[in-house]
Amino acid sequence: MSEVIDHLLQGTLEVTGRLVDASNATLYATCSVSDQLMAVIYKPVAGERPLWDFPDGNLAQREYAAYLISQMGDFHVVPPTVLRDGPFGIGMVQQWIDIDEEIDLAEFYRTNNPQLRNMALFDAVVNNTDRKIGHLLPLSVEKVFGCDHGVTFHEEDKLRTVLWQWADQPLLADEIEQLQKLESEVKISRDELRNLITESEYLALLARINRLISEKVFPAPSDEWPAVPWPPF
Numbered sequence: 001m002s003e004v005i006d007h008l009l010q011g012t013l014e015v016t017g018r019l020v021d022a023s024n025a026t027l028y029a030t031c032s033v034s035d036q037l038m039a040v041i042y043k044p045v046a047g048e049r050p051l052w053d054f055p056d057g058n059l060a061q062r063e064y065a066a067y068l069i070s071q072m073g074d075f076h077v078v079p080p081t082v083l084r085d086g087p088f089g090i091g092m093v094q095q096w097i098d099i100d101e102e103i104d105l106a107e108f109y110r111t112n113n114p115q116l117r118n119m120a121l122f123d124a125v126v127n128n129t130d131r132k133i134g135h136l137l138p139l140s141v142e143k144v145f146g147c148d149h150g151v152t153f154h155e156e157d158k159l160r161t162v163l164w165q166w167a168d169q170p171l172l173a174d175e176i177e178q179l180q181k182l183e184s185e186v187k188i189s190r191d192e193l194r195n196l197i198t199e200s201e202y203l204a205l206l207a208r209i210n211r212l213i214s215e216k217v218f219p220a221p222s223d224e225w226p227a228v229p230w231p232p233f
Contacts, residue, residue, distance in 0.1 A: 004080040007033050008093050013042060013086045024048045024059060024150070029086075031093065041147075044091035051151065053158070059150030060092035065196040066126050066149035067094075069205075072189065073182035075122040077115075077146050079137070097137045097145050106233075108141070109133045109162050115144040120163040121175060124219050125182070125209055126152040131161035133233045153197045155204040159219060160229045166218040176213055183209045 011031035019026040025047020031038045048059050060083060067081035081094040109116065116136075123131050129151045137145040171179075186193065186206060193202055212219075221227030 001080060004038075004095060005082060007031060007036070007038055008040065008080060008082045008095065009084055011038065013040070013093065015042065015087055025088070027088075028096070029093075039096035041094045041096055042086050042088075042091055043094075043150075044086060044088035046089045046091075048150075053154065054151060060090070061196040062152050063092040063094070063149050065193060066128075066152050068189070068193065068196075069126055069182070069186070070122060072185040073122070073125065074178055075118055077119050077122050077144065078149060079145050079147065094147070097139065097147070099137050100140055103138045103141065105133050105136055105138075108138065109136060110165070112165060113141060113144070115142065116163055117166055119144060119146055120161065120166055120218065121171075121178075121212075122146075123161050123163065124159060124212060125179075125205070127154055127157065127159055127204070127208060128152050129154065129158040129160045130229045131163060132229050132231070133162050153201045153205060155198070155200045157208075157222065158225060159222075160226060162228055162232050164221060164227065167220040169218050171212065171216050171218065176216060179209055179213050183213065 008031055011033045013029050013031055015027045015029045017028040019028065025044055027042045029040050029042045031040045043060055045058050045060050064081055064083045067078040070076060070078035079095045079097050081092060084093055086093065128149065130148060135146055135148045137147055186209065
């Protein structure tokens with residue numbers, strides 16, 4: 001993993017295309033170190049559209065913060081991600097993931113797959129407001145990444161996801177231990193995280209982790225806001 005991060009930080013970025021369905025500038029690029037090429041996604045801050053409910057910080061910082069939480073909490077659901085300069089300025093650079101095209105996402109997302117359960121717990125922690133079916137990146141049924149974590153960490157509960165299979169179900173003992181470890185790591189990494197999200201969002205992150213530990217269940221959909229992002233794919 002560290003070798004991939006070093007490659008993302010040190011490589012030369014060359015933009016070769018754009019994902020036209022994305023609401024913000026999402027560029028396909030290569031990241032080259034010597035003769036080694038890596039396909040990446042590059043989201044420059046300059047291409048972001050402001051959102052009414054995310055007035056502070058920026059989306060690229062939240063994408064990177066989501067990667068840090070994924071690593072701190074041993075979720076490992078966010079592809080290797082860095083913040084760095086590029087052809088269009090500072091932005092998020094993330095390793096491109098080639099998914100298993102044989103997996104039907106429209107069916108897969110409904111299953112009781114342990115990797116999806118892991119993703120659902122991660123989303124509850126980062127308060128993901130946009131977990132769509134198309135944001136699932138399965139390498140296989142045994143390994144699933146997720147993408148598009150720009151709208152995360154809001155201080156208000158705004159969880160919107162297609163992964164509600166485990167709503168109100170008890171957390172496993174090892175999941176509670178995982179969250180307890182994460183809580184400690186988040187406290188240790190306060191300064192680093194505070195460079196990416198606001199103070200109130202940082203405190204809300206800790207509160208969500210603590211609530212999951214104390215209540216020992218997955219969150220349930222709220223009747224105060226839409227529980228599923230639209231469109232769901």
